[in-house]
Structures are given as C-alpha cells and as structure tokens.
Amino acid sequence: MKIKTCGLFREEDIEYANILQPDFIGFVFAKSRREVDFGMAKKLKSRLNSNIKAVGVFVDTPIELIYKALDSKIIDIVQLHGGQSAEFIADLKAKIKAKIIYVINMTNLDSIDYTKCDLVDFLLLDSAQGGSGKCFDWNLLKNIHLPKPYFLAGGINKENLAQAMAFNPYGIDVSGGLEHEGKKDFSKMKEIISRVRRYKSDIKQ
Numbered sequence: 001m002k003i004k005t006c007g008l009f010r011e012e013d014i015e016y017a018n019i020l021q022p023d024f025i026g027f028v029f030a031k032s033r034r035e036v037d038f039g040m041a042k043k044l045k046s047r048l049n050s051n052i053k054a055v056g057v058f059v060d061t062p063i064e065l066i067y068k069a070l071d072s073k074i075i076d077i078v079q080l081h082g083g084q085s086a087e088f089i090a091d092l093k094a095k096i097k098a099k100i101i102y103v104i105n106m107t108n109l110d111s112i113d114y115t116k117c118d119l120v121d122f123l124l125l126d127s128a129q130g131g132s133g134k135c136f137d138w139n140l141l142k143n144i145h146l147p148k149p150y151f152l153a154g155g156i157n158k159e160n161l162a163q164a165m166a167f168n169p170y171g172i173d174v175s176g177g178l179e180h181e182g183k184k185d186f187s188k189m190k191e192i193i194s195r196v197r198r199y200k201s202d203i204k205q
Contacts, residue, residue: 002171007034
C-alpha cells in the first residue's frame with residue numbers, strides 16, 4: 001500500500017518528506033490555501049529526495065501548463081480534478097510519458113465516467129470538494145467496480161486510518177490529517193506514514 005502526502009508548500013514540508021519517505025507528495029496548482037506556483041514548486045522539487053515522486057494537482061488547467069510542469073521536471077505524475085473531457089485526457093495521455101491520476105467525486109456515483117477511467121493509470125476517490133477534509137461514505141466501495149488501482153482520499157486522519165486501509169486501496173492520500181493549525185506537522189506525518197508501512201508489512205506476512 002502506497003502513501004501520498006498532499007498539499008506540501010513549505011521547505012519544512014519537503015524536509016519532513018525526505019526524512020519520512022512517503023511514496024508520493026503532492027503540489028497543488030489550484031486555488032487553495034496550499035497552492036504553490038511553478039517557481040515555488042520547482043524550488044521545493046529540487047530539494048526533494050529523488051525516490052519520492054511529485055504529483056501535480058490540477059483543476060481545469062490548460063494542457064500547455066501541464067506540459068510545462070512536466071518538461072520543467074517540477075512534477076513526475078499528473079493528477080486531474082475538474083471537468084476535463086475524455087478527449088482532453090486522451091490527448092494528454094498520448095503526448096506524455098508520465099502517469100495520470102484521475103479524481104472521482106464519490107458523492108455522486110452516477111457521475112463516474114468509465115471512459116475517462118479507462119484512459120488513466122490510477123483513480124483517486126474523494127469527496128465532492130477535494131482538500132475539504134471531509135470523508136465520503138466508504139461503504140460505497142463495496143458496491144462499485146473500479147477498473148484501475150485507486151487512492152483513497154478525503155478526511156483521512158489517524159483516527160480513521162485503520163478503517164481506510166481495511167479497504168485495501170492501492171494508496172492512501174492524506175493532507176489535512178497531517179496538519180496542525182494549517183501546516184504539515186512532523187509527528188502526524190510520522191505516525192500516519194509509519195502505520196501505512198506497518199500495515200503493508202503485516203499484509204505480506
């Protein structure tokens with residue numbers, strides 16, 4: 001099971017990640033209190049351990065800017081939120097080597113577009129508003145078939161982490177659950193990352 005720590009925007013956040021070694025970190029290129037611009041993200045990425053993959057979170061971003069982020073080595077993986085069309089995703093996929101994560105709003109299962117799901121490498125299941133810190137009803141996972149490996153996101157913290165991991169997603173995506181007063185907290189990051197690692201080890205045994 002993988003662990004993604006999303007919404008890193010300070011140099012301290014990168015230092016924490018380098019020590020704790022999550023599989024992925026996320027830079028948010030969208031309106032958010034965690035938003036970073038390309039300049040800051042490039043600076044942060046230059047300090048990130050090369051073993052950790054940087055995910056760029058995009059909401060209705062022009063495709064040219066996604067190309068720019070990849071070409072500039074700011075990110076390694078693309079995460080798409082918003083209303084991108086299947087044509088947009090197919091065009092992007094055809095022109096890049098990077099993997100694509102597509103976000104599904106789990107508060108409206110009727111809106112799931114399986115054509116888009118088939119075009120990407122991973123799915124990310126979240127509540128209606130990503131970054132809100134709110135969970136969706138995880139029991140919905142028992143009733144749907146997903147064609148790709150998925151990250152589970154939305155309101156995950158140390159209190160409900162065990163429940164989230166019990167669904168055995170490809171990865172756990174955490175942001176607000178790693179924070180204290182709006183900033184990433186080393187002790188919270190350490191606890192959640194270590195618990196995901198232990199769970200992965202226990203499953204193998």
